[in-house]
Amino acid sequence: MNEETADSKLAPIEDKYALPNRFVGEPQYSMVKKCARYTRRGKYKPYKNSNKELKSGNLDFPAPLHISSIKRGIISVSGGSPVPRARDSISPYACFYGSTLKKVKEGWLDKLSPQGKHMFQKRWVKFDGDNISYYNNEKEVYSKGIILLSAVSAIRVHGDIKFELVTAQRIFVFRAEKEDERNDWMQTILGALRLQPEISGIRNTIVPSEKSGYLELKGYKAKIFTLLQGNHVWICKSEQDFKTGYGITVIPMNVANVKQVDRTAKQSFEIITPYRSFSFTAESEKEKQEWIEVLQESIAETLSDYEVAEKIWFNDSNRTCADCKAPDPDWASVNLCVIICKKCAGQHRSLGPRDSKVRSLKMDASVWSNELIELFIVLGNKRANSFWEGNLQPDEELPMNAATQRRLTFITQKYKEGKFRKTALLYKTKEELNKALCAAVVKQDVLETMTLLFSGADVMCATGDPVYSTPYLLAKKAGQRLQMEFLHHNKFSDFPNYDAQSNSVSFQDTPLLPFFANICTNFVQCSKTLIDGEKN
Template sequence: MIPLVSPLEVEHLLVDRLMHFMTVDLQDVKESRQQFNKAKYVYDQAREKFVSLKKNTRGDIVVELEEDLQNSKSSFERRRFDLATALMNIEAKKKYEFLESISAIMDAHLRYFKLGYDLLSQLEPFIHQVLTYAQQSKELANVEQDKLEKRIQEFRTQAEIDTLRVSNNIEPSTNAGSIQVVGMNLDKSVEPLMLSSIEGEVQTIKQGYLLKRSSSRGDWKRRFFVLDSRGSLYYYRNKGIKPMGYHHQHTGSAGDSSGVFAKFRARHSRSLSFNEGTLGSSTVDLRASTIKLDTEDTDLRLCFRILTPLKTYTLQAENGVDRMDWVNKITAVIVSLLNSHIQQQHVEIPRPPSNVTSPNSHGTSEIEQTGYRAEPISSLLRKIPGNDVCAECSAVEPDWASLNLGILLCIECSGVHRNLGVHISKVRSLTLDVKVWEPSIVELFCTLGNAYCNSIWEGLLLKNESVDEPKATSTSVPKPCAKDVISLKEKYIHAKYVDKLLIIKDALQPGDPPNLTNIWQAVKTDSIQEVYRLLAISEINIVNTTFDDVVSIELYHHVVDAQGSSLESQKEEKEQHDPLDCQRIKDSNDPGNCLQGCSLLHLACQGGNCVMLELLLQFGADINMRDFHGRTPLHHCVALGNNSLAKHLLRRGAKSSITDEGGLSALERVMEKGAIKDEELFILLNES
């Protein structure tokens, strides 16, 4: 049994803790702050001396000043971490120590005053709640302290590595090509951070101090730069605000216990919220920017420039490693912004039916017409047969997908798919990659689904199960479950998609073309599942099959050898290449009547099915492939007046500058038909 303690004794204990907090803990913070300011002053002096050196400075002076800079920097970092530790200790004690003391006082009153039990017993649930909160805060503070120590250790290790690289004069190449390569390599680490900021918290990619040259007076100012996961680069004139004095925060009477907890919570909330608007920040637009090493003034060291359409920013880092780190990360962000620029213009799906310009029922996605895109993509796709579990290991609630395979995956199997390469599986997240899920892709997934796709890729496995042969045969491998190790999943997925060991292939006669006629007929009849099946089971890539590969009869247009032909025959051949001079097109008044040289993508454009178009593009169809008359799929769309498919092709990278054999581009072919009423189509044709 806990002995009864006088409330006065407990209050004395609280006062002692408060006095210790005021006289010891806060004093430690003040001393750490003074030492930090002193070390910062010495470090600033050493840095200014070092960065002001000219290129023609004697080597011994450079070495001496660099050594002073490293020593002062090491001292500065040590004092900075000491100050951070002291402040963390104060914050930790604010969260749990005083709450424990107050709870102890209340508990003592509850046990001591028997006559006041009826009144004080009403506070008992709250008392235990506060005790629980204090314990949770204490545990959270311990976790945060561990994280802080780990980050400090990582920072120190990285600083030692950077110092070693600088001392060994390891300087990355400064040509423009190297910047592009490094940026593209870093894009793999930067891209997930940028994608996570679409619906989540914005994260910092890099931050730190740089010297910025003033555009007006040419002097150098030290600014704090921040590069975040939204692709924004901004800098502050001041890093932070002067902290509020601790003395005025604790002037309340110790005996006034009625509002202690409320005051503590309010004070704690104020300490966590700083108004960054008073820092005076400026933003650099990276969307149309380029970055170059060095400046036009060759006498300065460790500089790089950010060139925007409106302004040029000349920046100077402390050392070569820091400069290249800034250059690489900014370049990676620029690459990511450029890659996502087209998709960003079409994140939101237009709901009013009046915006739909498709001439037939296939040209417009049902998702656009019905407007059920408001439902989360993950919930929508999991309703498709088989999509409630992973297509590979049957793990529940898969939240990753393979765009070209049309299946949903768990996070572990998605990593295996990603290692296969994008030519086999294009892995995207249902929750993070929101810009990917356009209506055509969503409807493609609705048409396929895990159940249908696995009926193709696991045909032999399902066949063995149907005849009660659970053991793997020579042509199959066992399917893993969610709890299996990753190595079994890798072996199964590789056999399934790379080796294609589980597919039931069509029986072909010797000499027969591999499903060319079948896939041409399937595209013509808008049989999406059959096209998917034929693309999956084929041993070779047949997605770029042409009409010439399919027909067995003599082609309408004859190809004339230019070397051995006369001028008259060459002139005749040139005339028949022009689509306006093609007799088949003239007789039928149908631009799609002549299929010579057309690919499956050309045929899908004539059918007007956006989902079929998306399926072929996902499997690698050449979006700019030309037919006999030099027409691309974009030419066919604009000739048929299918503006919705034309805009879809332009967003996916179709080039409107390609001319047909008549010497006209897609834009010029549209203008032949009169004024372009679709403003969006006109803009896309001019931009691509």
């Protein structure tokens, strides 16, 4: 049978209540302390029967086996009884880095060749609870093929000892040596399917890719689709294969290193792991350097500390990018007080460090003092954006998939030009803003201080107190730790004052008139000197 076609109609699968799928190897984060607190209170109790193996004698396979219906909280499977969904069975020990309910099975199976030649090839097959992968032998670390469990829409008996994994675009046919072995494989995969939050033949795209494209890979005749997603590099025959939910193999970057290869007229680089090296060739030197850069960043992130991110994400508004609303942002502008995604962080850097000081929540551990973490929890993206986006119209919002130039334009307008910000209408001159700033820093509301400073107040303005001569020292005198932290990170910031009426720069309170007067005076004096010299 050809893998590309199905010979019978499949039951439809729908679940409007389902949660989004996670990808293979994607870490599942949660508030560790929060989980521990709930565990101590006995809030999370594991479902006693959630990890029971299905008995092979309890299911019959005379007809195709389909997932027939999904309802809120329950998955019903024809041929079996309803079982609880994964989200109804929460282990108190699953608070960090992944699930504890995975089933694992591996062994030899014959796999039908995809060329439709009716030839079976012996493969070592593994199922780890997330995906089915197959290898030339049991010693190989990197697969010849991988199928996401979330891409499987049905499992069917095919003949006496064969079974099919049905996906949206292909049917994978496997053959066991005995019927009992075939049934055991089907039951194991089916048991995991029953615990899937959502069954879908299309890959979830909520988690954005860092970089993707077609590259030459040594050992393959055609270019292959390569994609970096999180801390994993996917290698697939095509982009369509990736979107559908299967590929060739996945390289975890936590065990990898990247090396630039010097070859004549070749833009080559290698991903080196303890088990195998993958040699890629890009179309240009620029593309090669881009790949090396993002891969090295991914490796650095796998070695980073997630504790800061966990704490800052305690404020729910920090779980989406302040600029484009991408999920789980792990970068910040520590002076602008916003949590941002990696793509927006790149454009913040282009503003320069005086306008936006970009730091990683996971890699720049030394920056994140307790006061800075607390500042971001207290403010949060929602409150910060009540100022930065106070006058933002719906049609001006930045989409999550915005192009680089569109992203840069928006971020420049938002922060450097202050186009969308809520203006401080009560204060007309810089002197009034400075006076209000000195009054604000001795109180708890950092948002008020931020509004005044980024509306044109001078962070180093004179306070009139000979001892506590700056706003920072006033905040220190009042014991306002968060105000001190905010002012410290903005000690070199220099945001222009904007007129409340026109949103254009106002010079009414700047020393430009005396400046121009001095220029005119100097010009007259120089002209007089030149004339006197000519007379002599």
